[in-house]
Each structure stands twice: as C-alpha cells, then as structure tokens.
Amino acid sequence: MASAAAHLSFSLPFAPFSSPRHRPVTAFPYPTTQSQNQSLVSLRTRALGPDFLGDFGARDPFPAEIASGFAEKVLGNVDTEHKILIPNASALSLAKQDCSPISPLQPPLSVDEAKALMKKVVGWRLLDEEGGLKLQCLWKLRDFKSGVELINRIYKVTEATDHFPSLHLEGPNQVRAELWTASIGGLSMNDFIVAAKIDEIKTSDLAPRKRIWA
Secondary structure, three states, X not given: OOEEEEOOEEOOOOXXXXXXXXXXXXXXXXXXXXXXHHHOOOOOOOOOOOOOOOOOXXXXXXXXXXXXXXXXXXXXXXXXXXOOOOOOHHHXXXXXXXXXXXXXXXXXOOHHHHHHHHHHOOOOEEEEEOOEEEEXXXXXXXXXXXXXXXXXXXXXXXXXXXXXXXXXXXXXXXXXXXXXXXXXXXXXXXXXXXXXXXXXOOOHHHOOOOOOOO
C-alpha cells in the first residue's frame, strides 16, 4: 500500500497580526498509510483569552503513535487507572510516628534490628550493656542554664509520648540522655521514635559560642 505524508497545521483564529509568531506553523511530515492519511485533519488551536503567555502548542506526534492509530498501545490511554497511594507507617519518618503500648512478653529488638534503625536517628550511640541495649546521646552546651533549658525542651517533646528518656545534667554544661524500654529489658521501636523526636529539638541557641580571634 502506498504511503503518503501527513501535515499537521496549527493557527490562531484571530484577525491577522503583524507579528510573525502568530502565523500558522506547519509541522514536519511523518509517513503514514493511505487510510491513516485520510483520517488526519488540520488541527487548529484557539486561544481562550488574551495571549499572556506568548506562543504555545502541543508537540508533534511520534511516528510510533501515528503507526498505532492512537489506540490501546499509546502511552496514556484514556482508560489508564490512576491510584493515590497513602504512605503506611513504615514509610513515614520516625519523628512523625506515635509510640504504641509495649507488652512485657514482647521481645526486645535484636542488635541487627537496632543497627538498622540507627540510620534513622542522628547523634545517638548504641550501647550494649548487661541490662540490654540502650540509646545514648550527649550534648555539650554553653552553660548550666542552657543544660536546664534543653532538659525542659526534651520533656515538652516527650510528654505526649508517655515514653521518657533518662536525663542527666553532668558538670556545668553537658546533658546526657539514655533511652531503653525497661519492661522488656532492651530497645523497642518506641525508643527510636522518641530519639527521632528529640533530634528535631532546636539546640543551636544553646550551643557554646564560637571564639572569634582578631
């Protein structure tokens, strides 16, 4: 069957303009079959109001789209099903999750599980003590008053979780926090959730001032 060339023409239906950018634009021809060529017509775009954005228009069809007759094999078919996926708890950041009740019969997290979760918290260390695994974090602060302020901020953040860290004000300017779940003798997911929430506390205004040498 002989092949013909199809031309797609785009033009604006307003009165003639002096600007050449409003003149009809003819796309490059693509080879098609005779039956497809008969079904193709001139396409015209109509501007729906003043031309605020300048020249506009759609792209030329790909040869594969013309060859398919714009049927089922074309990407973006009209019956394409679109789904909105709601992220589950595992996809959310730990700081956005809530603590859940822990049964005394629940086993603590293993070392491998704890190490994997360590990647989701910042500045915490994993301690393996006789009583089980623990999380520990240290802050060096400007002074004693800054240490007290940090402890108050930690309390405000963890109050709603009902899962509190062990807090220690050491020396004049250091705070130590430790997390573990005593009822199961080790770490639970709650410990990492609270650690992530503590990570979001602002501490830059409590840090020691940097010395500026003249």
